[in-house]
Amino acid sequence: MSDYRTVNLASWDERAPAHAASADYGVAAFADDPAHLSAVVRYDLPLLGDVSGLRGVHLQCHIGTDTVSLARLGATMTGVDFSPAALTEARRIAALAGAAVDYVESDVYAAADALGRGGFDLVYTGIGALCWLPDIRRWARVVADLLRPGGRLFLREGHPVLWALADPLPEGGVLALEHPYFEQPEPTVWTEGGTYVETEAEFVHNTTHEWNHGLGETVTALIDAGMAVTGLAEQDSVPWEALPGHMRRVAHDEWQLTDRPERLPHSYTLQAVRLPV
Known part of the structure; x- marks a missing residue:
């Protein structure tokens, strides 16, 4: 296997400015409306709850619109990403929004070394992050290392069934499992x-x-890393058109399978707390 990190970093560095300039991220709204939150965080709010006063870290924060949104909800936020181009945009957006967010350039697996261990009340990981990581057990240990005892993980992610579907779907929109569901070495x-x-x-x-x-x-x-799972919810929508031509836009700027969406778990929200050592 070639160096996945180098390959993926080149892609993300190139795309970060385009993402920040796109209307899909709505960067201008953060400057125009001091109460504006990203659509992702607005969707998360019923399960996320009150984060005011918490010290939080957003892993794989990309251009930071969700990080700024959490800061606007009262959390003291640090954003972590391995892409310097993404962090350039994240710092610019935070300045436009008037949000005090600390951004740190680091590979997610090195986040505890970069930020210190046991100092955070909240680890937040937004949707579309875990697919870039080869080892979920290593990620879970980083999450546990960052959290203080009693600190909480909040993760919303694309469902592994969604990631395993053929892309594009076969003719007729048949939901065909084409790619691995389980983590593979390659x-x-x-x-x-x-x-x-x-x-x-x-x-x-x-x-x-x-x-x-x-x-x-x-x-x-997560359990093996010393976490206790406190919530697991599966959802019938995702915040991007994951299956182009086969989805419709629904509430909260989410997308849902047009034909019988109840067949497909689109995303999930997983919450866990760090147990006492």
Whole structure:
């Protein structure tokens, strides 16, 4: 396997400015409306609850719109990402929003070394993050290392069944499982242009390496790392058009399978707390 980190970093560095410029991220709204929150965080609120006064870290924060949103809800936030281009945009957006967010450039697996252990009340991981990581057990240990005893993980992620579907779907929209559901040693390698937002930008770095992680694998990894699972909810929508041509936009800027969406778990929210050592 080639160096997945180098390959993926080239893709993310190239796409971060296009993401920040796209209307899909709504960056201007953060400057125009001091109460504005990202659609992702607005969706999370019923399960997320009150975060005011918490010291939080957002792993794989990308351009930081969710990080700024959590800061606006009263948390003292640190954002972590391995892409310097993404963090350049994140710092610019935080300044536009008037949000005091500390951004740290680090690979997610090195986050506890970069930030220190046991100092956070909240680890937040937004949707579309875990697929870039080859080892879910290693990730879980980082989460546990960052949290103080009693501190909480909040994770919403694309469902591993969704990630395992053929892309594009076969003719007729049949839900066909084509890619691994369980974590594999070798990645699924994608080579495709474009990105998940509307943009006229053309990209050069179009290869990425990705991994799926089964729901049981993720839960077990957290338990083995010293966490207690406190909530697991599966949802029938995701915040992007994951299956182009086969989805409709629904409430909260989410997307849902057009034909019998009850067949597909689209995403899930997993919460856990750090047990006393």
